[in-house]
Amino acid sequence: MRPFTRIVLHNKGIAYVFAMAFLISSMLLGIAIGTVAIPVSTIIEIIFTDIFRLQGQGIDPMHASIVMEIRLPRVLLAGLVGASLAIAGSAFQGLLRNPLADPYTLGISSGASIGAVATLFFGVSLPMVGAFTLPMLSILFAFATVLFVLFFARKVDRLLRVETIILTGIILSSFLGSFISLMIALSGEELRQIIGWLLGSVSMRGWEYIKIIFPFFLIGLVILLANTRELNAMSFGEERAQHLGVNVERRKLLILLSGSLLTGSAVAVSGTIGFVGLVIPHLTRTIWGPDHRHLLPLSVLIGGGFLILADLISRTIIAPSELPIGVITALIGAPVFALILMRNRRERSAGR
């Protein structure tokens, strides 16, 4: 590495400035671009006006409503979902010491999908929550799945080793997957809706969905950020972590549960968007190193920005139609992942 590159990459301050700039520009782009283009200066004006309850001078009410009612909530939701998946992915990869782990490894996505697909398939509408039946059931099923995985894994192996957790998650995912396939096979006109949900989307959700995900996001974020040193220790192996003084059992449970909280709520509001939780942690780690104290917060910023851009592409590329966002993340994510893999392998083999 050249000295200059080394300095830039090792300076964490620069890393945060860059990641923050990436997130903010993604947000501005996401709000500005669409069937009606809105200049960035106007966007800033509208948002400030709204926050401080000022009387906007000369602001087009249509622009204001597009920004505040449609695009801002959409961008925020995409950002929150991307951030949740990215930080959960980083934490799971570190905890499970497996670079192939992602937020869905534990079977959370299958659980959430069962809830969502069943809602659509049976046309369920719970009293009290009404239109929010789907996210609510989805989130409930996600948590039930994670608790079951942990309970079952603990039954099998009292030490709750990561191998056991991963295997249990994979088995349960396949098991639940068969039920989803069954419902899809039996579905009629709900098919489009079900497939659309499974591929993921953040469109037409509004502020209500942000209210659903935000508390979970906040709780999960705080807990994970308080466990970054433990994650560092545990990525050297659980026994090593214990010898370094980490209360492994408690920390592991805490990290698994808060990661699941983030993932479950993200899936519930947007469907199963793939690759964000796998690629963003890798990308961030490759650029700025594996230290979880910085990896986690940087993943939040990069993951949020990435999903906002993916959403922007999904709704503009074949406008006025929209592509499912999951297709975009997979189309971008898979090649990026392949590139990172190639680069890392080459670096490693060159180092030997």
Add this chain to the structure above:
Amino acid sequence: MITVNGLTGGYAGGEVLKGISFQVGHGELFGILGPNGSGKTTLLKMISGALEFRKGAIELDSRPLTQYSPKQLARMMAVLPQHSDQAFPYRVKETVSLGRYAHQKGWFHSWSEEDEQIVLKVMEQTGITHLQEKSIVELSGGERQRVYLAQALAQQPRILLLDEPTNHLDLSFQKELLDLLKKWAAEEELTVVSIFHDLNLASLYCDRLLLMENGEVLIVDTPAEVLKEERIKAVYKTKVKNHPHPEIARPQLLLVPKSDGNQAANFQIDASYLDIGSDRIALKTPAKLRTMSSGITGAGIGWHNSFVHRVVPMDYDCSDHKAEMAEFLQANGFLPSETVAMMTAVPAESVAHRFFKNGEVSIFIMVSAGNTHRESPRNINTWLFINGRISEEAFIQSAMTAAEAKIRVIQELQGSSTSDAGQSAGISTDSICIAATQQGELIAYAGTASPLGKLISDGIYSCTKQAILNYRAGKTL
């Protein structure tokens, strides 16, 4: 510092340890030995708190292990793993800094100046300061092991547990690491408990050793006591020979391979092997002989297959005789590393040699005697080949027996002496080489009363006498 009492337990499959008890004191370097599957690693895991035990107690500093919180335990005790897998390319300094985890407080763990100083110090001590910005996946096995050692030391533990610490290290790092541990044990009262596969390393460095067999303690004692030949033979089911270290008072064990290559042929050393030339007398044997000798090349104890008795002129320059001798040997087709060589000015034709046999035992002797150097009035060189397997004890007895016989000849001839050959018995230029084929039944003794001793005594007597008489005759001619 560590007290283990009646420790019993293991994995779900069954009990690995059965009633283990021992104590380790402050600042002690304590080694755990035992064959594969004897429970060494299980024991270490239980002491480190990684594995629960079913019965018994472990106390650290008079407090039960189970009463320590994970962080308290990490401040008390550090563990150097046999191997560590790293999924991610952390940098060396980040890795070492993790050792400070147990010392940091609060939710977000602030990094203090003290933490920084300690990390820098342990990196310095383990010699990895220059690697600190490197990624640990780029390091060699030995460097990585030192990084983990630094991490363990950053915990500032009072006890250090190691599982075969020298596993991936080359010779110099093994020594460096163990020297370092020894130093810390002495200077900082660090208590070190380590598993060893290499009995000899354990013997060199440990204050006390624990030998395990089938999950039980066989013995806890000093290396000299634990590493007895018979005991190791029984526990490891392997033939070994105990041999003292040449420099320090520690026992070393040598493996004895099933076939040592010395069984080439069943040969008997006699006059037919002797090759007498004008400037040297040589004897080459089909296999290497165990030798104990004084002389110029190959002196001491060793294994050799060429024996050279070199004749030099009276005015030979002795300033660097060793190097000159090596050159001579090489020029004449002898490998200095496989040769026992002596030097004399006595003419080659005056030597006496003879084969002696008494029942099963046979020896071949060659003696050269005479005045050699202007300043040295007498020089008697003796070769004694024994066709048999003799003990070290018998080697020494052979030397004594031979010396006594030689003195007997000198005293006897002194009266009739016309020259000064008999003056001052005990001149340092005399050399002897005793070589044994080490084949056949073991002969334990070679004192004058034993059959071998008798043969040596008579043989040396007659050969030495003959050699002196030959020399006198040659001189008067």
